[in-house]
Amino acid sequence: MLIKVLFFGVLAEVTQTSIKHYRDVRSFGDLRLRIEDDYPEMVHYNYRIAVNNEIINEDPVLNDNDEVAFMPPFTGG
Amino acid sequence: MLIKVLFFGVLAEVTQTSIKHYRDVRSFGDLRLRIEDDYPEMVHYNYRIAVNNEIINEDPVLNDNDEVAFMPPFTGG
Amino acid sequence: MSENILINGPVTHSKISSVIKSISNKIEAGGHSVFIGQVRADMVGRKIVKAIEYSAYENMVKKEADKITKMIYAEFNDVKSINILHSVGIVKVGEASLFVLVSAGHRSHAIQACSKLVNMIKEKLPIWKKEIFEDNTHEWKQDSFA
């Protein structure tokens, strides 16, 4: 699967990027491991996942071309 | 005692006046009787009394030159 | 707060704007809660309200407004400033008759204090409204004492 990954808030600073594409992703677990491999600091942060703009509380089932967002706690207002 | 009487809201309409002076007032009870004599409709209305800008919940003790306000329920805002 | 809160006629947009412009000077404030009361095109029986005429016991309004703002400052020590404007005289449908602004360090205090203040204004200020209908008859609002 091709997965578009978005990083927000402090995570965009940790990864030094806000958008990154991962190819041949097998599952969300696989995606997370590859991200943590690329950015080991990620494990220290608290975040939620949204897939295609919807928050998913368990490990999501991914489909080709999904957009997966890594979101620290919201601090708007 | 000389007492300055103010009528507000619907009471100013009932009495057709907003300020009236009463001379030789002996007590609040005396004042009220004289007002009800002048404006018999007053007895049908619900009101509170303020003496010199302070609400008084019992029959007030009046002094010469006091300002006594007859106030229907407040409906500001 | 020693200035008079009563103004003749409606609380206009330009008055509201000029008060709201002043909030940027309050750099220690994080939240501003505003309430605007407006004359509604109410139906009373078969009649439609076209305006409200407000009258007030002006000296007592000043005294009571002073008391209630002091109570709010005492209860909410995070509140930085309070502004109140209330109309006397004619206010037409769609025009504002009440403007309240409470600025505080934190949002929850601004919101709670403003809500409480609006209720106290309605309960404590000696102000009366007369509804004027489209056929030019009128009726005094007859709320009972709280």
Add this chain to the structure above:
Amino acid sequence: MSENILINGPVTHSKISSVIKSISNKIEAGGHSVFIGQVRADMVGRKIVKAIEYSAYENMVKKEADKITKMIYAEFNDVKSINILHSVGIVKVGEASLFVLVSAGHRSHAIQACSKLVNMIKEKLPIWKKEIFEDNTHEWKQDSFA
């Protein structure tokens, strides 16, 4: 509400004024409750905040804002209209980053609905703030999940 609530830079006084001007068209509304969130000159340790930089997941903000406004309309059937503006990008101390206006038939509904909406905006909208200090260092606000 299909329009975007996000605007670049501060929510200016002229934007606020133009929204507030529109309330007089709502003749069935009796109360308008407004909340304005402003950047505060906070001390964080020994540093003083001079600005906040907001970033947002824009598509999701639209979707979530739509959901929460629908929830407010469903819970408060007296609410007539809702306006929300939120900054992205740099907002300096004393400038506003959030504007919320809820108009309702009656004051208590306007006030309750606005208060609830402000809380939902903070909880539900994917927006992040970075505090920028006077020495140009910065720090991400680290609230935890509600």
